[in-house]
Amino acid sequence: MFRNLYLEIQKYRLKDNKFICLFDNEPVDEVVVFDTETTGLDPNKDNILSIGAVKVVGNKILSSESFEVFVKQSDNYEGRSESIKIHKIRDCDLKNGILINEAIDKFINFIGSRPLVGYYLEFDISMINKYFKKMSGISLPNREIEVSALYHDMKIGRIPQSNVDLRLSSIIADLKIPTLTNHDALSDAVMTAMIYLKLKNNY
Numbered sequence: 001m002f003r004n005l006y007l008e009i010q011k012y013r014l015k016d017n018k019f020i021c022l023f024d025n026e027p028v029d030e031v032v033v034f035d036t037e038t039t040g041l042d043p044n045k046d047n048i049l050s051i052g053a054v055k056v057v058g059n060k061i062l063s064s065e066s067f068e069v070f071v072k073q074s075d076n077y078e079g080r081s082e083s084i085k086i087h088k089i090r091d092c093d094l095k096n097g098i099l100i101n102e103a104i105d106k107f108i109n110f111i112g113s114r115p116l117v118g119y120y121l122e123f124d125i126s127m128i129n130k131y132f133k134k135m136s137g138i139s140l141p142n143r144e145i146e147v148s149a150l151y152h153d154m155k156i157g158r159i160p161q162s163n164v165d166l167r168l169s170s171i172i173a174d175l176k177i178p179t180l181t182n183h184d185a186l187s188d189a190v191m192t193a194m195i196y197l198k199l200k201n202n203y
């Protein structure tokens with residue numbers, strides 16, 4: 001009941017009806033798993049470099065319908081060497097990117113009203129909302145599913161009072177998820193989708 005009221009308030013505050021698809025009924029047993037690569041870890045001052053996402057329908061990852069965009073940066077942007085070592089996105093990789101508002105538009109059309117799944121999802125959603133709020137007047141209204149919380153609940157249920165290691169690498173190792181060689185937004189989204197499906201099906 002509270003969620004229905006929340007959605008009605010968000011819909012009332014919506015400034016642009018092209019985003020009304022966010023308020024459609026959720027498709028049955030469908031989610032979108034997504035990840036962002038950014039210039040840093042502060043949503044207030046850092047920018048999105050890329051967004052990667054995949055749809056999960058039932059127990060299947062629809063890799064053929066994946067989503068990936070690179071975001072063009074300002075003329076004075078120079079990739080920070082520390083972050084380049086992690087995400088491998090160089091300045092030249094972004095030259096053919098699209099503007100952030102177009103990237104957000106495409107992302108919204110991709111996710112629709114599906115629940116959003118991720119690892120450290122709060123950060124990724126904060127980065128999307130940094131731009132989306134200016135465009136729409138609202139924050140993303142989609143339900144959120146945090147895989148580290150699902151993993152924690154599963155481990156605590158099996159081994160009460162244990163210390164649960166919630167590092168992504170540890171979760172991947174414990175669930176025997178294949179590690180993709182590329183560390184980019186789309187590859188991370190696919191690995192997170194595999195984690196989600198393992199946990200959804202009770203490991």
